[in-house]
Amino acid sequence: MRVDLEQQAGIVKTKTEIQPIDFVWINGQVTSWEEATIPIMSHALHYGTGVFEGIRGYGTNDNLLLFRLHDHFVRLLESARILDLECKYSEIELENACLELIRSNKLKEDCYIRPIIFVGFSGINLGFINYPINTAIIAFPFKTYFGKPGLDVCVSSWTRTYDPVTPPMAKICGNYVNSVFAKRDAAKNGYDEAIMLNSVGKVSEGTGENIFVVKNGMLITPSLGSSILGGLTRDTIIYLSGRNRIRVIEREVARSELYTADEIFLTGTAAGIAPVISVDRRPVGNGKVGPVTERLAKAYFDLVSGRDDFGHSDWITKVY
Numbered sequence: 001m002r003v004d005l006e007q008q009a010g011i012v013k014t015k016t017e018i019q020p021i022d023f024v025w026i027n028g029q030v031t032s033w034e035e036a037t038i039p040i041m042s043h044a045l046h047y048g049t050g051v052f053e054g055i056r057g058y059g060t061n062d063n064l065l066l067f068r069l070h071d072h073f074v075r076l077l078e079s080a081r082i083l084d085l086e087c088k089y090s091e092i093e094l095e096n097a098c099l100e101l102i103r104s105n106k107l108k109e110d111c112y113i114r115p116i117i118f119v120g121f122s123g124i125n126l127g128f129i130n131y132p133i134n135t136a137i138i139a140f141p142f143k144t145y146f147g148k149p150g151l152d153v154c155v156s157s158w159t160r161t162y163d164p165v166t167p168p169m170a171k172i173c174g175n176y177v178n179s180v181f182a183k184r185d186a187a188k189n190g191y192d193e194a195i196m197l198n199s200v201g202k203v204s205e206g207t208g209e210n211i212f213v214v215k216n217g218m219l220i221t222p223s224l225g226s227s228i229l230g231g232l233t234r235d236t237i238i239y240l241s242g243r244n245r246i247r248v249i250e251r252e253v254a255r256s257e258l259y260t261a262d263e264i265f266l267t268g269t270a271a272g273i274a275p276v277i278s279v280d281r282r283p284v285g286n287g288k289v290g291p292v293t294e295r296l297a298k299a300y301f302d303l304v305s306g307r308d309d310f311g312h313s314d315w316i317t318k319v320y
């Protein structure tokens, strides 16, 4: 019964989603995928003591463009600081490592890059004093996170973690257990994604995306104090809205505003700009992707694929 439900919800997959790739970067070395293994008693595996990033590469006719590479490594090291992990590499060293890795793998197609800093093998002390801190980068071909043009979402019964518990502002591995609870419930109930409320019952974010509501031509998004990750896609959309003369308000968002929104979309590196067409089975607006979402999604795609830099050429890193 359990397996049936999971299969219906697409949770049990018969094939692995990510294919092994030739090389991985780990602790300063480009190493083969097969050799890049970690001890079974690695602290991070047991306690979630790691921080990570998700970066996208977009293949063009003659190059591969990485979006906001520097900002992702800045956020990675900020997450590490929050978890009190000491990484021995600087942002610039990690950016160079990332480029070296992608070139070693000769990756030219759309891809996803996963840097991770994590506590390694030493013992079971939760304080991990003097334990090894490992840094790795993995890059692999990747197209889309949601294979659907419009998402049916629910409001989750799980509360988003919050700063005094495990800070959502940091991409801490263990934080994602909170997202997993919400995501699996949503999938089993036939939804594409869950929207989580924070500890005071206001809208926070999706399990791996930020959320924007469109109302009367304006954008409304939960503020950084609403238990969200400060998403780089969120920041990019706020910037592009300015360029498109669309007003953005960052504030607390009530659950009921999701039911009266004209449009809703989610933003994330993996998800891109993902329109939401229903919340708790209630159609958003007319139940179709709206014009503001369409306009911003197009601008975002033009930006990441190098068609228009909208005054931010520093956001694009050419690999070759």
Ligand SMILES: Cc1ncc(COP(=O)(O)O)c(C=O)c1O
Binding pocket: 054, 205, 206, 207, 208, 209, 210, 228, 229, 230, 231, 232, 233, 234, 267, 268, 269, 270
């Ligand atoms: C919980 C959470 N919120 C929001 C986001 C969106 O952040 P970004 O746009 O930087 O990918 C992510 C993805 O990293 C996430 O995991």
